[in-house]
Amino acid sequence: MSLSATTDASTQALIDRHDASLSPNYKRFPVAIGRGQGAHLWGVDGKAYLDLFAGFGAPLLGHCHPELVEAVTGQANRLWHVGNLLHTEPQVELAERLRDASGFDARPFFCHSGADSNDAAIKVARLYGKANPGASKDEHGRYKVVATQRSFHGRSFGTMGATANPAVRHGFAPLPPGYAHGTYDDVASIEAQIDAETVAILAEPVQGEGGIHVPSPSFFPALRAMCDKHDLLLIADEVWTGCGRTGRWFGHHHWGVQPDLMTLGKGVGGGLALGACCIAPRLADLVDPRVQGGVKHATTLGGNCLTMAVAAKLMEVIERDGLVERAARVGEQIKDRLRDGLAKAPVRDIRGLGLFLGVELDLPADTAGAKAREFVLTAMDKGVMVNGTASGVLRLAPPLTIEEDDLHRGLDTLIEVLCA
Numbered sequence: 001m002s003l004s005a006t007t008d009a010s011t012q013a014l015i016d017r018h019d020a021s022l023s024p025n026y027k028r029f030p031v032a033i034g035r036g037q038g039a040h041l042w043g044v045d046g047k048a049y050l051d052l053f054a055g056f057g058a059p060l061l062g063h064c065h066p067e068l069v070e071a072v073t074g075q076a077n078r079l080w081h082v083g084n085l086l087h088t089e090p091q092v093e094l095a096e097r098l099r100d101a102s103g104f105d106a107r108p109f110f111c112h113s114g115a116d117s118n119d120a121a122i123k124v125a126r127l128y129g130k131a132n133p134g135a136s137k138d139e140h141g142r143y144k145v146v147a148t149q150r151s152f153h154g155r156s157f158g159t160m161g162a163t164a165n166p167a168v169r170h171g172f173a174p175l176p177p178g179y180a181h182g183t184y185d186d187v188a189s190i191e192a193q194i195d196a197e198t199v200a201i202l203a204e205p206v207q208g209e210g211g212i213h214v215p216s217p218s219f220f221p222a223l224r225a226m227c228d229k230h231d232l233l234l235i236a237d238e239v240w241t242g243c244g245r246t247g248r249w250f251g252h253h254h255w256g257v258q259p260d261l262m263t264l265g266k267g268v269g270g271g272l273a274l275g276a277c278c279i280a281p282r283l284a285d286l287v288d289p290r291v292q293g294g295v296k297h298a299t300t301l302g303g304n305c306l307t308m309a310v311a312a313k314l315m316e317v318i319e320r321d322g323l324v325e326r327a328a329r330v331g332e333q334i335k336d337r338l339r340d341g342l343a344k345a346p347v348r349d350i351r352g353l354g355l356f357l358g359v360e361l362d363l364p365a366d367t368a369g370a371k372a373r374e375f376v377l378t379a380m381d382k383g384v385m386v387n388g389t390a391s392g393v394l395r396l397a398p399p400l401t402i403e404e405d406d407l408h409r410g411l412d413t414l415i416e417v418l419c420a
């Protein structure tokens with residue numbers, strides 16, 4: 001299956017220049033995008049698309065949201081970056097907004113990606129485990145992190161070991177030690193991975209890359225209780241689920257627990273490179289050079305004024321426009337619509353929370369991934385962008401601002417493609 005309508009001369013010319021000049025590490029579709037607005041994209045050939053999987057969740061308010069454009073251009077004319085030995089207001093404003101939305105006085109360390117945020121969280125956990133060695137006889141104290149099967153936490157050297165997918169790690173050994181995996185949504189299995197050197201549990205409130213898996217309501221509360229019992233830190237990886245995506249400000253709010261560390265990426269930057277490792281106040285001293293003597297963690301461009309101004313505005317717009325509640329409401333509508341429309345399609349399950357949804361194909365595991373890619377290509381040919389994971393799950397993560405008419409038009413197309 002190929003994209004029939006999009007390999008015109010202008011697209012092909014860009015693809016040729018691309019292939020001659022970039023690292024080939026992404027498996028890209030033969031589509032070149034020149035412009036975006038809201039949930040709409042236009043190819044360099046002029047073809048229009050409705051974007052139901054906006055930039056892997058990063059342009060949370062859609063493409064070129066006018067208020068974010070104004071925020072970034074206004075800030076660009078004032079101040080870009082001064083380094084983290086000085087104070088700047090955009091950083092403070094974003095930190096205050098994250099603190100208020102998180103409900104646990106989260107103290108963010110700003111960096112550039114989801115992997116960066118998780119690296120920072122794992123480093124904080126190791127500092128905690130060194131300061132609180134418990135029964136560990138290891139010279140480093142407690143340093144191990146237990147993550148979950150099907151998880152995704154990044155591809156940096158610090159996070160590859162936490163990411164469960166072996167394909168992510170393949171070829172990069174030796175990796176830093178200190179990771180184990182239990183079964184998602186099964187506290188006993190996670191507890192069985194704990195030993196005297198374990199210091200933290202790392203889990204997504206809803207698994208994203210693993211195929212949109214929503215845990216049972218008791219999972220996170222039980223995980224929290226287990227962490228408290230063994231003096232472990234609970235790290236909520238909210239890189240996908242943060243900032244309203246799932247119909248609550250943060251994914252862990254669904255489960256009524258408070259993590260010790262919450263990591264953000266993707267949507268928090270609205271499409272700019274931003275990560276944030278939000279640290280509970282009781283842990284903040286661990287990274288404070290005035291307390292510990294010496295800088296414990298840093299990054300040069302973290303908290304630069306441009307990304308801070310955009311993210312602060314993004315948080316303001318989400319709150320002002322009630323986009324968290326809207327995501328919850330519209331997400332339920334989408335599930336109903338798909339359950340109805342796909343009743344006769346080769347679909348095993350429709351699941352997710354808010355605007356973070358998955359349609360699992362009812363196909364054998366060895367063909368489901370390829371078939372999902374085929375459906376994605378057919379939908380793209382018809383002007384609708386969705387995503388497929390290797391496990392044969394089609395994913396929808398439209399911008400929180402998507403117009404309902406557009407959304408239903410996109411769902412019509414998806415239903416048509418899956419029922420054909």
Ligand code: PLP
Pocket residue numbers: 112113114115116118152153154155204208209237238239240265266
């Ligand atoms: N954590 C989760 C839950 C993710 O889904 C991802 C990426 O998909 C990451 C971390 C890594 O984020 P990034 O690609 O920004 O490094």
